Amino acid sequence: MPWFKVDDGLAFHPKFLAIGLAPAGLWVRSAAWVAHHLTDGFVPAGIPAALGATTSEIDALVAARLWEVTNGGWRFHDWHDFQPSREDAEEQRRKRAEAGRKGGQVSGKVRRGRAAAKHTPSNEEASASPGGSNDEAESNPVPVPVPVPVPSAAAAAEAAHARGEQPPPPLEQPELPMDVEILRTALDAARLVVRWDKLTADQVATISALVAKHGDKRLVKAAVQAWRPDAPAAYAQAWLGVWQALPDPGKTLAVVKGPRCTEYGHEREDASTCRLCAADRKAVQ
Known part of the structure; x- marks a missing residue:
């Protein structure tokens, strides 16, 4: 996770004292x-609105x-004077991943050495073992059970380090079009x-078209509204059907009216019932 730097004098910087607390909060959240x-x-045009x-x-x-106002949004003034560029941040990630891989290899070797030393029998234990001499014990060693770790991302990475292999890369969100990224x-x-x-x-193209049609707020x-606590969505495509079923902007669902009474013109609840006709029949009776 990357970080951004904030000067410890920001709270009483003249610019931030002049703009007030709310714009300063927008500046910090947008920088994050x-x-x-x-x-x-x-800063893309839709981000400030998404932040409220x-x-x-x-x-x-x-x-x-x-x-500073720029095409498609805004840009932080002198961002690269204080913050690392995308290229520098990605290079730093690569170096940390490589250092972690090498450190994992070393720690794996140390753990294996400790495990081997822990399970090596002493001379007294070997000579006292039933069924033979030291030579027999060495030629027929008793296997030591090794616990199998529960599979997980952390365990898989640790096991890969111990084997001297490159651990599987962490799951990263894909690059998306800017309008889908805003959504x-x-x-x-x-x-x-x-x-x-x-x-x-x-x-992705369908979602982009839906953003252009309805706007991110409506989606x-x-x-x-479609969220279910007992079965929450895990993937973005779970909402595709919901979004595609939205009526066009400016349109509402048509109201289906029932048939009208031929005598009074009153709207009936069904094909045979009219409240006014029923009232008249009851009055005659």
């Missing part, structure tokens, strides 16, 4: 999003020259965190 997604200081920001808060950051961020903010790595190219609202 930028660092997480490695966008080199770029107002237009006045955005304008305050631009007026204070903390943000994913909004869903995460609504605590609807799912996997997006199983989407096909056609499904998030539909996903929230």
Whole structure:
């Protein structure tokens, strides 16, 4: 997980004192999003709204020259003067992964050496073993049971380190189009965190078209309404049917009206019942 740097004097910096607490909070939360997604200081147009920001808060950051207006959104002023670039962050990840792999190899060798020393019989134990001499004990060693760890991501990585192999890479979210990325961020903010790595190219294109048609807020609202606590969605494609079933913007479901009475023109509940006719018949009786 990448981090971004904040000067310890930020709280009383003249620019932040001038803009107020809400725009400052928007600046910090947006910086965290930028660092997480490695966008080199770029804030897409839909992110402030997903964070609940107002237009006045955005304008305050631009007026204070903390943000700069750019094509498709905003950019942090002098981001690379204080924060690592995407290339530097990815290189740092690679170096840490390599260091972890080498460290795992060394620790694996140490653990195996300790295990071997722990289970090596002493001279007295070997001579006292029933059924033969030391030579017989060495030629027919008693096998030592080795516990099998429960399979997990951490255990798999540790086992790979011990064997001197490259551990399996951690699951990373795929690169998505910017409009779909904004939708994913909004869903995460609504605590609807799912996997997006199983989407096909056609499904990504369909979701992108749905964002353009309905907007990310409407899709998030539909996903929230479709959420089931007993069977929560695990993959993004679980919402495709819900999103595709949404009526077109500006349209509502048509109301089906029942047949009308031929005498009074009153709308009947079914083909044979009219309240006014029934009242008249009862009055005559």
